[in-house]
Amino acid sequence: MSYKDTLLQPIKVGPRVAPNRFFIQAMECNMEDETGNPSEQTTERYCELARGGAGMITLEAITVTRESRARDNQLAIMPQNEKPLTKFVERVHEANPDTLFVFQLTHSGEISNPNFSRRVTPNPLPGYGGDLLTEDDVDRIMDSYVTAAKIAYNAGADGIDLKLCHGYLGSQMIRPHNNRDWKYGGSWENRTRFPYELMERIRKEIPDKNFLIGSKVSAWEGFPGGFGTEGPGSPIMDLTEPIKLIQGLEERGASYIVQSAGSPSITVSLTQVDKNIPYYAYMHQYWAKEFKKAVKPETVIIGSNFSPFRNGKNGLCAVTEEESNLLNYGAWCLENDVCDMIALGRQSFADPYLPKKLAEGKEDEIKYCMLCDKCLELLIQQSKVGCVVHEKWAHEELVKTRKEKGFLKQKHT
Numbered sequence: 001m002s003y004k005d006t007l008l009q010p011i012k013v014g015p016r017v018a019p020n021r022f023f024i025q026a027m028e029c030n031m032e033d034e035t036g037n038p039s040e041q042t043t044e045r046y047c048e049l050a051r052g053g054a055g056m057i058t059l060e061a062i063t064v065t066r067e068s069r070a071r072d073n074q075l076a077i078m079p080q081n082e083k084p085l086t087k088f089v090e091r092v093h094e095a096n097p098d099t100l101f102v103f104q105l106t107h108s109g110e111i112s113n114p115n116f117s118r119r120v121t122p123n124p125l126p127g128y129g130g131d132l133l134t135e136d137d138v139d140r141i142m143d144s145y146v147t148a149a150k151i152a153y154n155a156g157a158d159g160i161d162l163k164l165c166h167g168y169l170g171s172q173m174i175r176p177h178n179n180r181d182w183k184y185g186g187s188w189e190n191r192t193r194f195p196y197e198l199m200e201r202i203r204k205e206i207p208d209k210n211f212l213i214g215s216k217v218s219a220w221e222g223f224p225g226g227f228g229t230e231g232p233g234s235p236i237m238d239l240t241e242p243i244k245l246i247q248g249l250e251e252r253g254a255s256y257i258v259q260s261a262g263s264p265s266i267t268v269s270l271t272q273v274d275k276n277i278p279y280y281a282y283m284h285q286y287w288a289k290e291f292k293k294a295v296k297p298e299t300v301i302i303g304s305n306f307s308p309f310r311n312g313k314n315g316l317c318a319v320t321e322e323e324s325n326l327l328n329y330g331a332w333c334l335e336n337d338v339c340d341m342i343a344l345g346r347q348s349f350a351d352p353y354l355p356k357k358l359a360e361g362k363e364d365e366i367k368y369c370m371l372c373d374k375c376l377e378l379l380i381q382q383s384k385v386g387c388v389v390h391e392k393w394a395h396e397e398l399v400k401t402r403k404e405k406g407f408l409k410q411k412h413t
């Protein structure tokens with residue numbers, strides 16, 4: 001089969017069908033209005049992604065409470081946001097009724113921005129901190145997640161992604177570093193109470209199986225006591241818990257898992273592989289393959305970090321450009337049981353129309369991500385995010401940001 005045929009094959013996700021193997025990653029754009037509702041610019045961005053023909057799109061991290069924001073202008077999902085979110089989803093579905101559109105629910109916990117949010121933590125990491133979460137706090141936060149899932153359902157979304165990656169609250173709860181002796185920490189059973197009970201409660205509240213439940217999981221956070229390590233104090237990778245976690249999520253109704261890694265405020269190049277180390281992306285494909293081996297064939301595993309492969313001009317000199325370009329290598333991963341779908345993050349900023357261009361035989365018109373990571377710079381600086389190489393407004397936003405806030409020295413979110 002040609003790589004085009006492989007990538008454009010439909011796939012079942014639970015009882016639903018994604019029309020092809022392209023999955024658009026959650027990508028925060030920090031461009032909402034002051035109440036956390038989607039702005040016109042947000043709406044247009046997601047309509048463009050839908051018109052671009054991806055099989056499945058994830059909405060960027062949407063916060064379940066206002067006080068748990070990492071970004072000043074972050075999307076929010078509370079009862080007052082339901083109406084605007086409903087109109088927003090209608091517009092995205094109108095743009096392309098075949099694309100599945102899921103919401104990534106989050107709470108930033110310890111990486112909530114203290115300038116406009118309340119930092120809370122199950123167990124502080126050195127240099128972070130915040131108020132220690134009580135069991136009552138967590139019970140309330142979980143109620144907010146369940147409410148948010150119902151709002152997503154009422155708004156017409158096709159599902160939710162429970163964010164258990166990148167150092168946000170979901171990861172903070174499950175990592176071995178959460179070794180406090182409390183209902184939500186210490187033992188494996190206690191650390192997984194948060195995601196597992198959430199999955200169960202969401203499925204019970206929304207019995208409609210057409211509403212998909214999934215999760216994005218960091219396989220290894222890459223610091224002592226992070227998720228995917230041997231235990232508190234050890235940085236050594238051990239996939240025992242990540243594998244157990246995704247199997248537990250699957251048992252509770254997850255029909256898809258997005259594989260990721262790292263915790264960008266600490267290990268940013270693990271999450272978003274850098275152009276100087278493109279081969280780090282191969283670790284992601286290793287984790288995706290380990291995930292795939294661990295779940296039932298019908299559970300969809302979505303692999304990440306395909307943006308670094310670009311048009312083959314990626315510095316991976318032991319392979320030809322043709323073999324190592326995003327399309328060819330992505331199809332190879334699908335054919336070799338690495339994953340079932342290919343996730344596009346930074347690449348989706350560079351060209352939302354990649355899937356459509358491939359389908360129409362216009363591959364030479366695809367605009368590739370240069371891995372300049374200026375989108376990340378914009379995000380860290382709390383500016384509106386876009387592709388500074390291919391979008392004029394985003395380039396202007398970068399110039400304005402640097403004038404006002406200076407050059408960014410460190411790339412950590």
Ligand SMILES: Cc1cc2nc3c(=O)[nH]c(=O)nc-3n(C[C@H](O)[C@H](O)[C@H](O)COP(=O)(O)O)c2cc1C
Nearest residue numbers: 025026027028060061305306307344345346375379
């Ligand atoms: C500007 C920016 C915003 C991001 N926002 C999110 C987010 O909201 N949720 C999430 O899970 N990951 C987020 N990520 C991480 C990406 O979804 C993805 O995991 C990462 O960029 C690697 O994929 P890529 O190589 O295709 O870019 C973000 C990354 C960037 C650069």
